[in-house]
Every structure is written in C-alpha cells, then in structure tokens.
Amino acid sequence: MxxxxxxxxxxxxxxxxxxxxxxxxxxxxxxxRPRGADRMGCANVAHAFAALPGADKFRVVAEKAxxxxxxxxxxxxxxxxxxxxxxxxxxxxxxxxxxxxxxxxxxxxxxxxxxxxxxxxxxxxxxxxxxxxxxxxxxxxxxxxxxxxxxxxxxxxxxxxxxxxxxxxxxxxxxxxxxxxxTGLSNSDKSKVREQFAQGLVGRDKLLEAESAAYHxxxxxxxxxxxxxxxxxxxxxxxxxxxxxxxxxxxxxxxxxxxxxxxxxxxxxxxxxxxxxxxxxxxxxxxxxxxxxxxxxxxxxxxxxxxxxxxxxxxxxxxxxxxxxxxxxxxxxxxxxxxxxxxxxxxxxxxxxxxxxxxxxxxxxxxxxxxxxxxxxxxxxxxxxxxxxxxxxxxxxxxxxxxxxLPAESGDESIVRKASAPFGETGGLKLLAGNLGRGVMKVSAVPEDRHVIEAPAIVFNSQDELHVAFKKGELERDFVAVVRFQGPKANGMPELHKLTPPLAVLQDRGFRVALVTDGRMSGASGKVPAAIHVSPEVLAGGPLGKVRSGDIVRVDAVTGTLDALVSAEEWAARAIEDRPAAVAEEAAYGLGRELFGGMRRSVLTAEEGAITWL
Structure with missing residues (x-):
C-alpha cells in the first residue's frame, strides 16, 4: 500500500x-435479534407472507428458510x-x-x-x-x-x-x-452533431437521427x-x-x-x-x-x-x-x-x-x-x-x-494501461479553491493547454440566459461564464449540459472560455474547462454572488486555484447579489417541484454530500 x-x-x-x-x-x-418471522407477532407474519405460495410460506415460517x-x-x-x-x-x-x-x-x-x-x-x-x-x-x-x-x-x-x-x-x-x-453512433460523432445544431448548421431532424442512433x-x-x-x-x-x-x-x-x-x-x-x-x-x-x-x-x-x-x-x-x-x-x-x-x-x-x-x-x-x-x-x-x-x-x-x-497486457493501450505506464501520474479530478469558494474540475477530459483560463467574467442567472447570449452572437470572445443560483438550495442543483454545445463551439473557434458554477456538469463533463459544484452555493452565502460581469476570473487547474482577481478590500466590501424574483419563482413551481421545497430548505452543501436526511 x-x-x-x-x-x-x-x-x-x-x-x-x-x-x-x-x-x-x-x-x-x-x-x-431473532429473525423476523420468529420475532414478530402472528398477525404481522401473516400479513408479510399472505401473498406467498403455500410452499414458500411453509419454508420461510416453519423451516426457517x-x-x-x-x-x-x-x-x-x-x-x-x-x-x-x-x-x-x-x-x-x-x-x-x-x-x-x-x-x-x-x-x-x-x-x-x-x-x-x-x-x-x-x-x-x-x-x-x-x-x-x-x-x-x-x-x-x-x-x-x-x-x-x-x-x-x-x-x-x-x-x-x-x-x-x-x-x-x-x-x-x-x-x-x-x-x-x-455500441451505436460514437459519442464523439454524436457531440459533433450537437455542436452543429447549436450553430444552426443542421436541423432538428438530423439531431434526432443522431441521438436515436446513439441511444438505441x-x-x-x-x-x-x-x-x-x-x-x-x-x-x-x-x-x-x-x-x-x-x-x-x-x-x-x-x-x-x-x-x-x-x-x-x-x-x-x-x-x-x-x-x-x-x-x-x-x-x-x-x-x-x-x-x-x-x-x-x-x-x-x-x-x-x-x-x-x-x-x-x-x-x-x-x-x-x-x-x-x-x-x-x-x-x-x-x-x-x-x-x-x-x-x-x-x-x-x-x-x-x-x-x-x-x-x-x-x-x-x-x-x-x-x-x-x-x-x-x-x-x-x-x-x-x-x-x-x-x-x-x-x-x-x-x-x-x-x-x-485477465491477460497481463492491455487489450488496447489507447483505452486502458498498466500502472507502470499510465496515461497520467495523477487522477482525473482536481480540487480548486480560492476567493470564489471550493469547486472541482474533471481535468482528465480537458486538454492541458486549457487547464488555466484567465478572462473577464460574464454572469448568468441560468443556463437559458447563456443560450440567449450565444444565439445573439454576444459571446464571440474570451470569457469565463459564471452561472449561479444552480446549487441544491436554489433549484436542486441540476446538471447543466445544455451549456456544453455552445461553449464547445466557442472554444473550437479559438476563444479561451471556461465555466464556473455552483451547479453540476457531472459524468458527461467534456473538453471545456469547468469549475463545478462551487461551494458554498450563492443562495447559502457563497462568493459567486459577488462576481460582476467584467471581473477578471482565473480558473487554474495547475495550482488548484479559483479566484476573482479583485482587490481584497473591494471583494470584502461587495454584497452578494440577490436572486432575481423570476428565477426564484421558476425554481419553486411546476412539474412537482413544489413537493421538494422541504429538501431545498434543509439540504447540506455539495461538499457535504447534498444530504437532506441529517
């Protein structure tokens, strides 16, 4: 060991x-304790096994099977x-x-x-x-x-x-x-069609065809x-x-x-x-x-x-x-x-x-x-x-x-390798911490030349706001997208995969882009550098609520830092912005979301496991 x-x-x-x-x-x-059928009252036992076939009732009660x-x-x-x-x-x-x-x-x-x-x-x-x-x-x-x-x-x-x-x-x-x-349509080919759709290069028919070939x-x-x-x-x-x-x-x-x-x-x-x-x-x-x-x-x-x-x-x-x-x-x-x-x-x-x-x-x-x-x-x-x-x-x-x-050697060294010749000497995840809180990045999915992004912030209160800006052509530049009010208390911390196609398109066009959010990207986190699960979330007093569009943000997976490059004095003086009423209303109602209000109020932070039962 x-x-x-x-x-x-x-x-x-x-x-x-x-x-x-x-x-x-x-x-x-x-x-x-004694086993259930021996410990419980006769009425309890009868209820528990009422629907079992007669032979099974005899087994479990009399034979103690x-x-x-x-x-x-x-x-x-x-x-x-x-x-x-x-x-x-x-x-x-x-x-x-x-x-x-x-x-x-x-x-x-x-x-x-x-x-x-x-x-x-x-x-x-x-x-x-x-x-x-x-x-x-x-x-x-x-x-x-x-x-x-x-x-x-x-x-x-x-x-x-x-x-x-x-x-x-x-x-x-x-x-x-x-x-x-x-195996169906390859994941990389599926992603290409998604990016083409985000740019308006293919229609919904081609996108549905690709998705159906992947999930089939x-x-x-x-x-x-x-x-x-x-x-x-x-x-x-x-x-x-x-x-x-x-x-x-x-x-x-x-x-x-x-x-x-x-x-x-x-x-x-x-x-x-x-x-x-x-x-x-x-x-x-x-x-x-x-x-x-x-x-x-x-x-x-x-x-x-x-x-x-x-x-x-x-x-x-x-x-x-x-x-x-x-x-x-x-x-x-x-x-x-x-x-x-x-x-x-x-x-x-x-x-x-x-x-x-x-x-x-x-x-x-x-x-x-x-x-x-x-x-x-x-x-x-x-x-x-x-x-x-x-x-x-x-x-x-x-x-x-x-x-x-198993064979001593890998069946394909582009997929799995021996510990003596790994893809990397360290694991696939990186903790980032700084004046923006604590978050994680899936560095194994991000090219090394994208492990450090320093650019002006653009603040969004939802992933839909980012999509609107993308479609208007307002994001053709280097920037760090700060998408906030996406944590467990705010709206249940949904995955934000709708952000991947537009950000990937912008990255492919040569812009240096990154995502910082108190939401999740999770298992399908891809090639765009993303500091996710940032804790504490904004609704719990997290510092992402202090970021203003235009602030220079540095996402650094090499040193493990996550900072707004704002003076300590100014940062301390800034207030955490309130969640817009319309955003709060949207998160609270419809499609059963009302039933989970108690969980949103009681949930612990992402780093504490987003537990609702303690």
Missing part, C-alpha cells in the same frame, strides 16, 4: 471514529432499467433451487437525466437520490428479510440504493447490475458518465459479483451472473455470525463491509478512471450513511497519488463496451491492487477479497460460470 494512501485512510478512520463506532453498534444490535428481499429500480422508461423486468423471476428460480424464498420488497423511483436534461424535471434529479434511499428503507423496513438484492444502475439510483441499504447495515446485500447497451436499445448509455462510474465503484467496493458490471443485458452470461448474486448473498447469510460473536468467515453484512478502506477503494477507482464528478457529492453521502466522514480534500490528495489508467469518453474516444473488451474494470482494479493503490485486505461479497475483482467471468469448459485471470 502506498504510504500516502494509507495515511489518508488512517486520517479518515480517526476522523470518523465516533460516528463509525455508533453506526456499528446499531448495526450489530440489529443483527443480534432464508428470505431474500429485492429492491428494484425497474421501469421501462429507462433503457438501463428495462432489463430488470425479468430479473425477479430468475432470482426466485435460483433461490428456490437453494431452499430459499424471495419477495420483491419494493420498487424505487428511477428518473432518466437524459430525458429531463435542460428541462424542469432535471431539478428533481439530485433529490431523487435521497428519495430512492427513503424508498429503499420503506421496502426493507418490513423487517422480514435475511438478505437483500439491489437492482439499479443509473445516476442517482445506485447511490440512493446504497444509502438506503447502509441504513439496514445488518443485512447481507449484493448489487445486481443489468449492463450497457450495445436496452442498457446503460455507453459513455463513462455517472451510471457507468457507479458500476466501476461497486466493483471496487466488492459489492458486485466480480466482473458483472459491463456484461450486455441480453448476454447469456448476464443471467448466470444474476443467479450467482443469489448464491453469493445466501452464502454470506448462511455464514452469519451469532450474537456471541462466533460465526464463519463469510459474515459480511453491508454495514461491516463498507468501512473506510472500502470507501477509499471506491474513491481511488473513480480517480484512476476519470469517472463522474457527481461522485464527489454522492460518495460523501454514501460514506456518511456508514458513519464515515470524507471531504473533497481527501479526493484531491488521493488524486495526487493515483495514476490515470483509463480513457473512456468523455476522457477519450472509447465507449464502455470497448473499455470492457480492452480489459475493463478487472484490468484496472488488478493494476491498482498490484501497484499498492488499493486496500486488498477488505471484505467483499465474493470469496477471495479484492483479488477476485481482477478476474474475468466466463463459461468454463463444463458450461459453468468460472473466473479466469
């Missing part, structure tokens, strides 16, 4: 000791979640073979950011994470389950399921992915955004059956990996430690498994692959759910000692299918482990610990699922 990583892990452990100890005490007390709860994010709106429709039947069949029972404990909402991008619904997206966590709790709080399988893939769904599951830390849990869609079937979108970063992080945390992240939904191997998840969660449950502390080595409930080493492994996997900046928000909340306290300084310092081993769009040209073919998560995790960048001594849902996640699942000669070592 690299000394720097060990030191950061120890710092997190010491910082978290009071909250982690309290969490584990609650988790162990819950695990020590294990009962697995499924929390599913299935809906057929999301391409990534549509395959889950048939998963409960497969899971139930496999469980019956092993003498266990299964109940779908609940469904959770799952919205598609691709559908709502740039629209009012996007302002519910971030808060859907905590809504999913609460929905997970509603399903599991029936408290009759011996283990849980969690079915979810996309942006806020996996963090929400994980937060919810960690509040039931006494349960063995395994995440069950569904896989990516097959079941499975996750194929770029390395938040959804696919989720899957990488779950592999690094040991919460998947090893190597299951990027197997296509309709591959025969996908069903067998789903069946393996049933076998694994039952193996963990059957090895459960007794109240006196005795028990087998397989005792791995999720609350014990997700410790500070596990969280650091996830952070490192994110940095080593140039993953989604959303996880600087989500994994702070995930860690807090297990009593572990992390912050952006931890991410930044880890980034300084973790090599960049993958280039997947938007950090490169490859999609996740090509990433998988070149070696995928298994290759990256093996390289990180062998180079001392991962904690190898962690618990995982698989036997064999983290080493198991550096292997490749396939059907063996006997037709059974087996895991084989």
């Amino acid at each position: 690299k000394p720097q990583i060990a030191d950061i892990t120890q710092r997190i452990r010491e910082r978290s000791r009071p909250t982690r100890d309290a969490y584990l005490a609650r988790t162990r007390a819950a695990a020590a 294990p009962n697995i709860g499924i929390i599913t994010a299935y809906n057929d709106m999301l391409s990534a979640h549509q395959p889950y429709e048939g998963f409960p039947a497969v899971i139930r069949d496999e469980a019956h073979k092993l003498g266990a029972t299964v109940q779908v404990a609940g469904g959770v909402p799952a919205m598609c950011d691709g559908v709502t991008q740039g629209l009012p619904g996007m302002e519910l997206s971030l808060f859907s994470r905590d809504t999913i966590a609460m929905a997970t709790a509603v399903g599991l709080t029936h408290d009759v389950f011996d283990a849980a399988l969690l079915l979810g893939v996309c942006d806020k769904i996996v963090p929400g399921l994980l937060i919810g599951a960690l509040h039931f830390g006494h349960l063995p849990c395994v995440f069950v992915p569904a896989g990516p869609m097959s 079937g079941a499975g996750t979108c194929t770029f390395y955004g938040t959804a696919n970063s989720n899957q990488m992080l779950l592999e690094a945390m040991g919460l998947h059956v090893p190597g299951s992240a990027f197997v296509h939904p309709h591959a025969q191997l996908r069903e067998e990996l789903t069946r393996a998840a049933v076998r694994q969660v039952l193996a963990i449950r059957q090895g459960q430690r007794l109240a006196d502390g005795s028990g087998g080595d397989r005792y791995r409930p999720i609350g014990e498994l997700v410790d500070e080493r596990c969280i650091v492994n996830a952070m490192i996997a994110l940095l080593a692959t140039g993953g989604s900046t959303n996880h600087l928000i989500h994994w702070v909340a995930v860690a807090r759910s297990a009593g572990i306290l992390i912050d952006w300084t931890d991410f930044s310092e880890l980034s300084g000692c973790v090599p960049l081993l993958a280039r997947v769009y938007p950090n490169g040209k490859a999609d996740v299918n090509q990433f998988q073919s070149a070696g995928g998560p298994g290759f990256v995790l093996r390289e990180l482990l062998d180079s001392g960048c991962l904690h190898g001594d962690v618990m995982t849902v698989a036997d064999g610990g983290m080493a198991a996640y550096g292997t490749l699942p396939a059907f063996g000669a006997d037709g059974r699922l087996a895991w084989a070592p």
